[in-house]
Amino acid sequence: MRGEPSGAAPLGEYAVIVNPEDNVAVVKRRTSRGLRLSFDGRVIVVEDEIPPGHRFALCAIPPGEFVRQYGQPIGTSRGIGAGEWVTHANMSNDVPVVRDLPEDLHNPPPDYFPEEQRARFRGFVRPDGRVGTRNHVLVIPTSMCASHEAQQIATLAEHLFDVRARFPNVDGVVAIPHNKGCGCQDGSTLEVLLRTLANYAAHPNVGAVLLIDLGCEKTNLARMERWMRERAMELNKPLARIGIQEAGGTRAAIDRGLREIEKMLPAANAAERREVSAGELVLGVKCGGSDGFSGLSANPAVGQAADLLVRSGGTVLMTEVPEFCGAEHILAWRARDAATGRAVYRLVDWYKEYASKFGAVLNENPSPGNVAGGLLNITIKSLGAIAKGGTTRVEGVIEYGERVPGRGLWLMQGPGYDQESTPGLVAAGATIVLFTTGRGTTIGNAIAPVVKVASNTPVYERMRNDIDLSAGTIIDGTETIEQVGQRIFDHMLRVASGEVRAKAEENGHREFQVWAEQTVSL
Amino acid sequence: MRGEPSGAAPLGEYAVIVNPEDNVAVVKRRTSRGLRLSFDGRVIVVEDEIPPGHRFALCAIPPGEFVRQYGQPIGTSRGIGAGEWVTHANMSNDVPVVRDLPEDLHNPPPDYFPEEQRARFRGFVRPDGRVGTRNHVLVIPTSMCASHEAQQIATLAEHLFDVRARFPNVDGVVAIPHNKGCGCQDGSTLEVLLRTLANYAAHPNVGAVLLIDLGCEKTNLARMERWMRERAMELNKPLARIGIQEAGGTRAAIDRGLREIEKMLPAANAAERREVSAGELVLGVKCGGSDGFSGLSANPAVGQAADLLVRSGGTVLMTEVPEFCGAEHILAWRARDAATGRAVYRLVDWYKEYASKFGAVLNENPSPGNVAGGLLNITIKSLGAIAKGGTTRVEGVIEYGERVPGRGLWLMQGPGYDQESTPGLVAAGATIVLFTTGRGTTIGNAIAPVVKVASNTPVYERMRNDIDLSAGTIIDGTETIEQVGQRIFDHMLRVASGEVRAKAEENGHREFQVWAEQTVSL
Ligand SMILES: [Ca+2]
Ligand SMILES: [Ca+2]
Ligand SMILES: [Ca+2]
Ligand SMILES: [Ca+2]
Ligand SMILES: [Ca+2]
Incomplete structure (x- = not known):
């Protein structure tokens, strides 16, 4: 032939x-x-x-x-x-899953591209030095009890103030309704919520913030602002606050919110894009609705793009800790040093124990259907998942939604559940997300573009309006993983620059949820 | 004087x-x-x-x-x-908290009003004999992964088809976006979701249903329909189904959904109100954002209205099990028989054990602030909460969102968290909700009117646009508990008949969430 x-x-x-x-x-x-x-x-x-x-x-x-x-x-x-x-x-199935790490573990830093050869994009440079890919006005309900009002304010503001036309540098007025903040015990579940909301407020993709509470909830405005004050968080952007009980109810709060947004829009619109190094990007990598090809095409190709970004001086965040199981030793041995490697193990062990409280077992041995499809053991399955993080060394480990403190590849605590893990990556600082899918998933994010990469050509063809790129060419044999990785990297920079929008943005997808960590409703 | x-x-x-x-x-x-x-x-x-x-x-x-x-x-x-x-x-603090129940416990049935003296209202009589207070077209995402599309379909349909004007018997096209259905273990968390969604679909306040899934999620359409089939649930109302992956993505699914809604609207609009006995009402009682007066004014007055409804042959549902603690013996001793009384204890014991898994303790001894305010012990606190259920005997106990199988006063498993407990009451069959508040809470429900009752006059005055009725007159000394209870009862019938809308409806509040029971995200 x-x-x-x-x-x-x-x-x-x-x-x-x-x-x-x-x-x-x-x-x-x-x-x-x-x-x-x-x-x-x-x-x-x-x-x-x-x-x-x-x-x-x-x-x-x-x-x-x-x-x-x-x-x-x-x-x-x-x-x-x-x-x-x-x-x-x-x-x-024997593989060297060695929980011990050499005390002198040391992996070399990434093989950086020379400064002058690094790709560039046009982003919003913020006062704290971080660079956004979008410029949103964000309406944050401090609890679910203010979620309706927050959503109404955002929806009405976009419509009434003709935002797209009159304020071309503002990408949108968006709200992040959610289901938390009261009717629960104190402790980590509130900590996770406050951290996530505060880091959305401070996010470089956000040019102005409106905070709204009901008033009597556990995570009311006073609590949220105290939380931020205790951590010396300064937003350095237009900020307004509204209390529903204080304002006198739903309608009064919405009216007041609209007036606040109207006041903020000119200042938010003053932000302008500037050309900067690709190294200023913070990329979150995700997989969801995976199929047998995800680990062979889309995930390794996204991993290739992640490597290109890290070598450009950029930051990559990977989460979905349940999907590390069975391959955690590989991530641990890839850590910059032994302390970091041990932190990788702790990440996985915490999740296993947490899940066991509910009688759930993480990443069980592959099902008969998995085995029939070629996923013979847990190692193969997890290697396919973590391929999206690329091959560079692991710089460190952060909590869910915790702001990433450095560059390179970082691992974040959190679930695989797309609807909760994507917002966590963004809270941690991701300004853009690459999301691989084999079955076809449509979600986006309130403030960050989510770029979809199909693992196979048929799903890409069927859902072209939702999926940005195809890695199915790797399966078809018309492109290599390296070629697709480069194509993803290039497209990511165009989306980051606002030259094109992610399909999820075009479709108005603005999902947001906070990880239901330790949630018990009382 | x-x-x-x-x-x-x-x-x-x-x-x-x-x-x-x-x-x-x-x-x-x-x-x-x-x-x-x-x-x-x-x-x-x-x-x-x-x-x-x-x-x-x-x-x-x-x-x-x-x-x-x-x-x-x-x-x-x-x-x-x-x-x-x-x-x-x-x-x-000694009270007779006797966990034993007499084996021959027997409480008499309610003191029913004679049939011909019972109040009446105008409701939608459904094929299964249940009577709705509203007639909604409901868009149900089977998982969070279809929530965006469901919301878009409902919002666009109301606007594009000019529903209020062209279909006057339809109260609205509403969606119930939520955050569940995938990224979790099998078991009770999925059971709770499927039960809640199915019972919303079957609800007498719903005249037509559109089910929408992504396709690859745990609670996809196939699973939900199998769940309903296994329980021989028949909807007997216009029903359509859409799969996002099957349709080819977000836009195709929304377009198809809009066509389906357009087809359903004339049939849904054919429903008409008929005068029926007040005994056909199913009332959910709730308290949220409580203050020191809630247990003295609004809760006992709502309890009075609940008694009037039970004596009219109607049904009352009370939940917020964490708030039973310390007064559970009173509910148990009010049970129709010993078996039911033991079920009341099990309800509370289950919740205590569940909460303890998360290190949470139910209804701890009152805080110093509580004591200073007069809530000297846990019994006083809980008696104030359960006062909203009235004084009739407890007929039985149901699970969260489980359809209530009889009339009279029933207790439902579930949290106090307003945002999750209200939807549970509605899934169990509540066609209207009375909601007491001392601080001022604004939430409503997607398909059932939520009528707010203020515990004090100042909050009522301040939030008149959100709160329907005031029981503050009891505190002011201008009305008795009995008078306010009768006023609440009369107003409830007018709202049930559609003569007036609840303030939450007027404000477009359509909250929905499912109890985060045993939620662990994977
Ligand atoms: Ca929501
Ligand atoms: Ca995944
Ligand atoms: Ca998924
Ligand atoms: Ca309550
Ligand atoms: Ca509350």
């Missing part, structure tokens, strides 16, 4: 090699027994009829040697011949 | 007697030492300067006898003279 050596088909037509150090290829198109595939100037004869999602050996793997995918051990060979289907019969 | 016997002031100017069987009166206006108050044809000399919220004895209460408020023991006398201030010095 196509004049390949010895009449073999190019391997890329049937399978994907995720990392150059792998000794297996993952099938994307069912093979036949005896199929000849050319790769690296040689021919591999596939020994079996292998379904998509499963893998075959690129060379003989002697018993006791690691089977490698994502450049990482995914199991131990019991004796696998070249071209042979890798199954539980010829591979054990 | 005012020609009262012996120149005494009427007791009602200074204090409230909550129940005719009480041997204390609760002060609403600070007394002076030696103040003479006339009551029941005799004069009581108040012995102390007593602050509002505290109480004095109406007669001598010998040591060992119970001090009674709400007609219930609130403590045991250590020797209290007539007119003496009741404090921790002369009253112990």
Whole structure:
């Protein structure tokens, strides 16, 4: 076929090699027994009829040697011949999950691009030095009891003040209604809420803030402002406050809110974009509605873009801690030092114990359906998830919604649940989010563009109005992971600059929720 | 003063007697030492300067006898003279909290009004015999991942189809966006969501239903419909289904949803109100943003209205189980039989254990602030809360959002958190809600009118646009609890008939959330 050596088909037509150090290829198109595939100037004869999602050996793997995918051990060979289907019969699940870390663990810093070669984008440079990709006026209800009023103010303000036309530098007046702030015990659940709301207020994508409370709730304005004062948080942006009980109810509060927004808009509109280094970006990476291809195409491609950003001096945030399970040792060993590595383990252990309180078990052994689809063990599954964080060293670990204190790749505590983890990344400082999906997810975020990357071509074609980019070309064999990664990186900078909007923005998606950590309603 | 016997002031100017069987009166206006108050044809000399919220004895209460408020023991006398201030010095907190119940416990059924004397209202009689107070077209996202689309469809439909004008029998096209349905373990958290959503779909205030899912979430359409099928739930109303992934994304799903709503509106509009007995009403009672007067005015007055409804053959639902603590024995002893009484104890015990998993303690001993305000012990505090359920016997106990299976007074499992407990009452079948507030709360509900009752005149005056009725007149001494209860009952029937709208409806409040029971995000 196509004049390949010895009449073999190019391997890329049937399978994907995720990392150059792998000794297996993952099938994307069912093979036949005896199929000849050319790769690296040689021919591999596939020994079996292998379904998509499963893998075959690129060379003989002697018993006791690691089977490698994502450049990482995914199991131990019991004796696998070249071209042979890798199954539980010829591979054990044994991988070096070593909880100990060398005391002298040290991973080198990222391989930075020279300053003058780094990409640039146009962002909003804020007084604290952070750079936004958007410029929103944000209406923050300090509790659910003010959520209706907050939403009404934002919706009415956009309409009444003709914001898009009259204030072209303002991307929108948006609200973040939520379901928390009262009827609960004191402690971490309120801490998580206050931290998230405060960090949204301080976010570089926000040019002005209106805070609104009911008055008698646990997280009322007084509490929220005390929280911020105790941490010496200064917003350095137009800020107004409204109390519903104080104003005399729903209508009075909405009217007062509209007047406050009207006053703020000219100041918010004074912000202007300036060209800065790509290194000023803070990228959150997410996966949701994943399929068997997510770990082979979209996630590694986003990981490639993440690496390009880190090498440009930028910041990358990855969360979804339940999905680290089974691969946490890889992240721990990639830490800058042993203390950071131990923090990675603590992140996962905390979540396991937390979940067990509810009788939930994190990342259980893959279901029969997973195994049938090629996700033979928990390591393979989790490696596919963490691929979106790229390959650079782990600089540190932060709490959910905690502001990231440095550059490079950071891990954030938090769930995989898209609706809660995306807002957490943004609270931590992400000014843009890359979100991979195999099934097709539509969510966005109130203040940050969420750029969707499809793992396969059919879902991209079917949901083109919601999904920005396709990594399905990797499966189709028309692009490499590196090429798609570069394409994602370039597109991300255009979205960050406001040249194009994310599809979620075009569709008016403005989701917000706070992690339901330790939530017990009283 | 005012020609009262012996120149005494009427007791009602200074204090409230909550129940005719009480041997204390609760002060609403600070007394002076030696103040003479006339009551029941005799004069009581108040012995102390007593602050509002505290109480004095109406007669001598010998040591060992119970001090009674709400007609219930609130403590045991250590020797209290007539007119003496009741404090921790002369009253112990001992009350007969007997966990045992007589095996032959039997409370008589309510004292029903004769059929022909019962009040009537105009409601929507549904095929299953239930009667709605409203007629909404309801857009239900089966998970949070379809919440944006659901909200957009409802908002756009109301606007584009000019619903109020063209379909006068339709009260609105409303959505119930929420934050659940995926990213969690299986089990009760999904059960609670599915039950709540299904019971909203089946609710008599709903004339037509649009269900919408993303497609890949745990509680997708297939799962929700299977759940309803397994319980043989039939909606008997116009019903349409949309899948976002199936439709091809956000915009396609919204477009399709709008077409479905357009098709349903004429059928929904065909529903008409008919006069029926007040006994067809299902009333939910709630308190939120309570103050020191709530338990003295608004709650007992709502309890009076609840009694009138039960005696009319109607149904009353009370929840906020954490607020039963300390008075659960009173509810248990009021049960129709011992089995029901034990179910009341189980309700409270389950909640205590549940909360303890999170390190939360239910209804702790009153805070120093509570005590200073007169809430001397947990019994007094909880008696004030459960007063809103009235005085009739407890017919049974249901789960959160479980459809109430009979008439009379029922208790529902669930939190006090207003934003979650109100939707639970409605899912259980409440077609109208009475909501008492001392601080001023503005929330409503997506499909049921929520009628607010203020506990004091100043908050009513300040928030007249949000609060429907005032029970502050009880504190002011211008109306009795019975009079306010009758006024609430009459107003409730007018709201149920659609003659007037609840203030929350006028303000567009359409809150909805599902109890975060056992929520752990994964
Ligand atoms: Ca919401
Ligand atoms: Ca994920
Ligand atoms: Ca998901
Ligand atoms: Ca309450
Ligand atoms: Ca409350």
